[in-house]
Amino acid sequence: MASDINRVVLIGNLTRDAELKYTSGGTAICKFSIANNRRRKQGDDWIDEVNYFDFVMFGRRAEGVSRYLSKGTRVAVEGQLRQDRWQDSEGQNRSRVETVVDNIQFLSGGTGGSSAQGSTGGNTSGQAESPSGPPSGKDVPQSSDFDDDIPF
Secondary structure (H helix, E strand, O other): OOOOOOOEEEEEEEOOOOEEEEOOOOOEEEEEEEEEEEEEEEOOEEEEEEEEEEEEEEHHHHHHHHOOOOOOOEEEEEEEEEEEEEEOOOOOEEEEEEEEEEEEEEOOOHHHOOOOOEEOOOOOOOOOOOOOOOOOOOOOOOHHHOOOOOOO
C-alpha cells in the first residue's frame, strides 16, 4: 500500500514581520505569512490573484531565522500541511491550515535592501545563516594557505 504524501513548496513575500513566541516549556514558535501571486487568463484578460499562506516553525531554527523574516522578504518555504481544529467560545467549529516549515530559503532581503540568501535546511547547528552577503576579503583564504601538492 502506498504511503500518504504531505509536502508543500511555496515562494512568495512576507506579508508582515515574523512573530516569535515561546511556550511555557521554553520552545520557540515563529509564525509568519506569505503572499503568493498567481496570474490566470479569464476570457481575453489576464487577472492577477493573490493567495495568503500561514507558516509556523519550532525550536532553535525558529529563533535563529525569525530575526531575518521581515515584511517584504522573498522566501521559498518547504513543509507539511497541518490542520488545527477547535471550538470557539460560541460553540462553533473552527479550523485553520498552516504549513509546518521544514526548510526555508531566503531569496531577497525584502524592503531593507540587503540580500539574505541561503538555506537553513542543511544547517544542523540550528543557527540562521548570516544575511550579510559574501565574505569580506579578510575572510577569503589566500592562495598561500593551500598545499601545493594537489594530486590533479
